Structures are given as C-alpha cells and as structure tokens.
Amino acid sequence: MANAHSDGANHGSVKSYATGFILSVILTAIPFWLVMNPILAKSTTLAIVLLTAVIQVVVHLVYFLHMDRSPEQRNSVAALVFSALVIVLLVGLSLWIMFSIHAEMMAK
Known part of the structure; x- marks a missing residue:
C-alpha cells in the first residue's frame, strides 16, 4: 500500500515548523500579557486579542496545514x-x- 503523502507535495521543513511555532507562541503571549496586565482600555485589548487570533489562524493555515x-x-x-x-x-x-x-x- 502506497503512502498517502508520496505525491511529492510540500509538507514543510523543520525551519518552517519552527517559524510557525515561534509565531504561534508570540501571538499567544501578546494577548495573554495584555489581559494579565491591563494597561490598555478594554476595547483596545479586545481588538488586539481578536487581531492576534485572526493572525494566528493564518499562521496555522500557512505553516502547519501548508495552505497556499x-x-x-x-x-x-x-x-x-x-x-x-x-x-x-x-x-x-x-x-x-x-x-x-x-x-x-x-x-x-
């Protein structure tokens, strides 16, 4: 039985996965820090949390699911x-x- 991924598709490299992981950690740490240290207005914090969530979805799609x-x-x-x-x-x-x-x- 042939491997399902033997079609030559690009499945990423260690560098690609490391980049995605580092970006994901940063995009998780920023909202966490903003919520734990309320230095901005609540509406600004909410906007930043939502923005980093959308960016993190894109990072996961590109670096981990290899969508392009x-x-x-x-x-x-x-x-x-x-x-x-x-x-x-x-x-x-x-x-x-x-x-x-x-x-x-x-x-x-």
Missing part, C-alpha cells in the same frame, strides 16, 4: 472558505434570531 495559493491547494482553500462562510452565516443568523426574539419578548 498553489493550484494543488485550490480545493482545500475552497473548502476552507465555504466552511468559514457556513459558520459565519450559522452563528450570525442564530444571534440575529435570538436578539429578535429577545426584543419581541421585552416589547410585550
């Missing part, structure tokens, strides 16, 4: 975008429904 713009990864990127869209719609519409129901219940 190559033609070989087109199906994976399309599946990721579709999944993200479904999740955003599901969460967003659920929140919309809950807030609408709450507003209707409080009006009566």
Whole structure:
C-alpha cells in the first residue's frame, strides 16, 4: 500500500515548523500579557486579542496545514472558505434570531 503523502507535495521543513511555532507562541503571549496586565482600555485589548487570533489562524493555515495559493491547494482553500462562510452565516443568523426574539419578548 502506497503512502498517502508520496505525491511529492510540500509538507514543510523543520525551519518552517519552527517559524510557525515561534509565531504561534508570540501571538499567544501578546494577548495573554495584555489581559494579565491591563494597561490598555478594554476595547483596545479586545481588538488586539481578536487581531492576534485572526493572525494566528493564518499562521496555522500557512505553516502547519501548508495552505497556499498553489493550484494543488485550490480545493482545500475552497473548502476552507465555504466552511468559514457556513459558520459565519450559522452563528450570525442564530444571534440575529435570538436578539429578535429577545426584543419581541421585552416589547410585550
């Protein structure tokens, strides 16, 4: 039985994994430090935490899941975008429904 990864695809190097790991640690330490030492306004801290979370997702996709713009990864990127869209719609519409129901219940 042939190895499933024997198609010659790029699966990263030790340097690539080390870079991803170091970036992930830094992107985890920054929000942790900001929350443990509240030197900024809460809204600024929240914005920085959300920004580092989004950057960390990109770091994980690039350095650990090896997603890039190559033609070989087109199906994976399309599946990721579709999944993200479904999740955003599901969460967003659920929140919309809950807030609408709450507003209707409080009006009566």
